Amino acid sequence: MSEYVIETKELVKHYNKGAVKAVNGIDLRVRKGEIYAFIGANGSGKSTTIDMISGTLRPTSGEIYVLGLKLPKDRRRLSNRIGIAPQEYAVYLDLTVWENISFFGRLYGLSRKEIREQGEKLISILKLEEKRDVVAEFLSGGMKRRLSIAIALIHQPELILFDEATVGVDPILRAYFWDFFKSLRDDGKTILVTSHVMDEAEKADRIGLMRHGKLIEEGSPSELLSKYNVRNVEELFLLLSGDENINE
Numbered sequence: 001m002s003e004y005v006i007e008t009k010e011l012v013k014h015y016n017k018g019a020v021k022a023v024n025g026i027d028l029r030v031r032k033g034e035i036y037a038f039i040g041a042n043g044s045g046k047s048t049t050i051d052m053i054s055g056t057l058r059p060t061s062g063e064i065y066v067l068g069l070k071l072p073k074d075r076r077r078l079s080n081r082i083g084i085a086p087q088e089y090a091v092y093l094d095l096t097v098w099e100n101i102s103f104f105g106r107l108y109g110l111s112r113k114e115i116r117e118q119g120e121k122l123i124s125i126l127k128l129e130e131k132r133d134v135v136a137e138f139l140s141g142g143m144k145r146r147l148s149i150a151i152a153l154i155h156q157p158e159l160i161l162f163d164e165a166t167v168g169v170d171p172i173l174r175a176y177f178w179d180f181f182k183s184l185r186d187d188g189k190t191i192l193v194t195s196h197v198m199d200e201a202e203k204a205d206r207i208g209l210m211r212h213g214k215l216i217e218e219g220s221p222s223e224l225l226s227k228y229n230v231r232n233v234e235e236l237f238l239l240l241s242g243d244e245n246i247n248e
């Protein structure tokens with residue numbers, strides 16, 4: 001048993017028989033009620049790590065404990081307790097917004113009443129009221145993203161994994177989302193996000209910077225800014241991250 005909501009030990013993922021070393025030994029610890037943001041260049045291993053933590057991708061080696069259970073062994077027992085908004089949209093394009101929400105609610109075993117209550121709440125928080133009966137295929141990118149987030153939260157999960165959750169979402173709504181994420185955190189939920197928007201990462205409780213499949217630095221935004229004597233997370237990223245491909 002781990003005291004952390006997420007704990008990984010020497011987590012490794014190699015693709016193509018070791019030719020692609022996507023994740024190279026990550027020891028991550030995320031506490032309950034924390035918003036933790038992964039940042040790092042394209043290809044640094046953020047999605048691969050999140051996919052292993054969500055149980056959708058099997059590690060090459062290493063250990064993963066999530067909410068006190070061991071992955072990938074306890075994957076099924078965890079699925080109702082984790083909410084995932086993957087980097088690629090996970091919505092059914094031929095269903096409407098409401099049909100998507102209700103489909104996923106049923107999948108998680110919610111009652112009709114629970115689906116109605118939680119679904120309505122999310123539609124309102126994510127400002128999807130006018131799109132409720134629109135077929136997902138015809139939504140704009142940002143609207144699809146909002147629907148992805150609604151689906152991830154329909155079963156009120158304890159741990160929320162958002163891989164670039166706010167890509168394509170306009171800045172006003174993004175700021176609003178972050179207030180919403182903080183309210184989930186204040187309710188005791190734990191949130192792991194990845195982001196390329198640096199002023200967004202700055203709103204997290206802790207940031208982990210990935211490079212070449214390793215967690216090379218970690219801390220609260222204010223700790224990291226003073227440690228490296230930089231003004232913002234964007235400068236920190238530029239200082240520590242470099243270009244993944246150029247440096248390979």
Ligand SMILES: Nc1ncnc2c1ncn2[C@@H]1O[C@H](COP(=O)(O)OP(=O)(O)OP(=O)(O)O)[C@@H](O)[C@H]1O
Pocket residue numbers: 015016020021022040041042043044045046047048049087
């Ligand atoms: N299915 C796969 N097969 C082979 N290589 C893969 C596969 N998925 C990812 N990779 C490689 O693993 C490395 C890490 O990719 P990953 O998607 O985890 O990075 P990322 O940090 O999420 O990048 P981005 O910011 O672009 O989303 C990259 O070199 C990528 O090309």
Ligand SMILES: [Mg+2]
Pocket residue numbers: 046047048087163
């Ligand atoms: Mg990614």
